[in-house]
Amino acid sequence: MSTQPNSLGSMWSKNISFIDGEIALSGIPASQLAKEFGTPTFFLDEEAFRSRATAWRDGLKAEFGERAGQVFYASKAFTCTAVAHWISEIGIGIDVATGGELAAALAGGVNPTKIELHGNNKSLTEIDRAVSIGVHSIVIDSLYEIDRVADAARKHGKRQPVLIRLTPGIEAHTHESISTAHEDVKFGFSIASGAAWAAVEKIATLPELELRGVHCHIGSQIFGTEAFEIAADRLLAFTAKYRDVYGSELPELDLGGGYGISYLADEVTVEPSDVLPTIGMAVRAACAKYSLALPTISVEPGRNIVGPTMFTLYEVGTVKDVVIEDGSIRKYISVDGGMSDNARTALYGAEYFATIAQRTSSAPTAQSRLVGKHCETGDIIIRDIQFPSDVIPGDLIATPATGAYGRSMASNYNHVPRPPVVAVIDGKARVIVRRETEADLLALDVAKM
Numbered sequence: 001m002s003t004q005p006n007s008l009g010s011m012w013s014k015n016i017s018f019i020d021g022e023i024a025l026s027g028i029p030a031s032q033l034a035k036e037f038g039t040p041t042f043f044l045d046e047e048a049f050r051s052r053a054t055a056w057r058d059g060l061k062a063e064f065g066e067r068a069g070q071v072f073y074a075s076k077a078f079t080c081t082a083v084a085h086w087i088s089e090i091g092i093g094i095d096v097a098t099g100g101e102l103a104a105a106l107a108g109g110v111n112p113t114k115i116e117l118h119g120n121n122k123s124l125t126e127i128d129r130a131v132s133i134g135v136h137s138i139v140i141d142s143l144y145e146i147d148r149v150a151d152a153a154r155k156h157g158k159r160q161p162v163l164i165r166l167t168p169g170i171e172a173h174t175h176e177s178i179s180t181a182h183e184d185v186k187f188g189f190s191i192a193s194g195a196a197w198a199a200v201e202k203i204a205t206l207p208e209l210e211l212r213g214v215h216c217h218i219g220s221q222i223f224g225t226e227a228f229e230i231a232a233d234r235l236l237a238f239t240a241k242y243r244d245v246y247g248s249e250l251p252e253l254d255l256g257g258g259y260g261i262s263y264l265a266d267e268v269t270v271e272p273s274d275v276l277p278t279i280g281m282a283v284r285a286a287c288a289k290y291s292l293a294l295p296t297i298s299v300e301p302g303r304n305i306v307g308p309t310m311f312t313l314y315e316v317g318t319v320k321d322v323v324i325e326d327g328s329i330r331k332y333i334s335v336d337g338g339m340s341d342n343a344r345t346a347l348y349g350a351e352y353f354a355t356i357a358q359r360t361s362s363a364p365t366a367q368s369r370l371v372g373k374h375c376e377t378g379d380i381i382i383r384d385i386q387f388p389s390d391v392i393p394g395d396l397i398a399t400p401a402t403g404a405y406g407r408s409m410a411s412n413y414n415h416v417p418r419p420p421v422v423a424v425i426d427g428k429a430r431v432i433v434r435r436e437t438e439a440d441l442l443a444l445d446v447a448k449m
Helices: 032-039 044-065 082-092 099-107 124-133 143-155 193-204 226-246 273-289 303-309 344-348 438-443
Strands: 017-018 022-025 041-047 068-074 093-096 115-117 138-139 162-165 209-215 252-254 294-301 312-325 330-337 364-373 380-388 396-400 421-425 426-434
Touching: 017 093, 022 421, 032 041, 032 044, 032 312, 032 421, 032 426, 041 303, 044 082, 044 273, 044 294, 044 303, 044 396, 082 093, 082 099, 082 312, 082 426, 093 099, 093 124, 099 115, 099 124, 115 124, 124 138, 124 143, 124 312, 138 143, 143 162, 143 193, 143 209, 193 209, 193 226, 209 312, 226 252, 226 273, 273 294, 303 312, 330 344, 344 380, 396 438
Parallel strands: 041 421, 068 093, 068 294, 093 115, 115 138, 138 162, 162 209, 209 252, 252 294, 330 364
Antiparallel strands: 017 022, 041 312, 312 330, 312 396, 364 380, 421 426
16 A cells, blocks of 8 residues: 555655555665665655756746746755756756855756856855856855956956845844844845945946846745845845946846745645745836836745755664653654754754654654764754654664755764765666765875874
């Protein structure tokens, strides 16, 4: 018997099913996946990734027509050569923030004209490479960077397209660590303080730079559209000022990403059709308000594309009952991964769901905590969860919606090799990022002879 996991919420990717009580991806049972690839492992639903990226591409085109710019996949969420290749095949762009992310994009075959370079502290080497290969745009984040990009453009005999990252002064309703558009952050130029206009004036003096438009990113894991609507109005007001002073209109507007996904049963992943029509109305209204032509509109979904398409499979190593302060018992379930493959809980209290993957359980649930194997009290995957009380060593546990920032933020804490990423499509699984080995860890050591 095969069923979809609707009763568990919308955290699971589209090709997850339950076969006789066992989680399966594209028809492959969890026990078979664990036997072939080991644990912990990230399993990626390739068809779901492709369909989510395609939905953003098609949704942007449907809403803005010939004024649709690029969907730039925010590769910080998760990237590798295979993912970059899928992006290239789908025909969308990619947003990179480091030389490593740029290298992955190029290795995957992404055309440089569909690459956008971000980052608040781009190195001279990163800027030089981006200019030399002809990236679509560089998002300027500081006054120092204006000179650095201009120097690189002059060196290579190019006129480099740039955007200015603006801070519109919006308190997005999300965690402080991932809220990026209020005033007291490291990113961008404040509109209110005048820093943004100073950047415009400086760029205008440098013929090596072509100011194409403005950009903002208000935060991550945002549900609803109000903050995006306010951001669009403030950015277009800024471009109207540019028009009034310089007599021409900036042709591009990049509204960033941050669209939320479901991590828990009571959450619903934001779909392109949920937000793009409302953003479209807000942009058109602001253009009319400020007498502007509709610019080319770009967006940068990352988590929203990859997050729901991946789950992590662990194996239980130990189970321990601990008496806590109020006299009740909390069951500590230790798995063979932890904060080295999912740092988000420790970083900013992210919440996840988990279930036994290779069997059903009719046992009553118990107050539990899902923890890792690292020498750290804060090594917690799920702080509080009602979990089947019959969980035992050897059980497999699946945590859905780990596609964004799981593998990207993974570390070698306690000298633990990082897990592999396995893509599954049409009933076939293949490794796209291999598991690290102890030899990989030791290969960086320079022995003292």
